[in-house]
Amino acid sequence: MKIMLTLFSAAALAFASSHALAGDPRAGESKAEACIACHGADGNSPAPAFPRIGGQYESYLLHSLRGYKSGDRPNPIMADIVKDLSDRDLRDLAAYYAAQDSGLYVPRRGQ
Known part of the structure; x- marks a missing residue:
């Protein structure tokens, strides 16, 4: 019984920790003002010079943003935009853009 309680407690703590680390899309929307000029409000810029980030995996977006901030992913424009942002x-922001529709048309088989 004690082992089960320990396992349950560990699982609950892991779930709570991962949830606490997840981003809040609603909060991200209010922080996305600097992103809209290039990526569009929903992350689907019609300009080919700017990547479509709407609907990307949250983990990928977060990894990219952290890379811009740390300098591991060199891009002077993005580095300047994220330099003062907290984790x-x-x-x-990653959660907000991940929650958006990708805006890409993917034909179904037979269409």
Whole structure:
């Protein structure tokens, strides 16, 4: 019984920790003002010079944003935009854009 309680407690703590690290899309929307000019409000810029980030995996977006901030992913424009953002801000932005529709048309088989 004690082992089961320990396992349950560990699982609950892991779930709570992962949830606490997840971004908040609603908070991300309010932080996305600087992103809209290039990527569009929903992350689907019609300009080919700017990547479509709407609907991307949250983990990929967060990894990219952290890379811009740390300099591991060199891009002077993005580095300047994220330099003063907290990790919470980056998580929220990643969650917001991940929650958007990708805007890409994917034909179904037979269409």
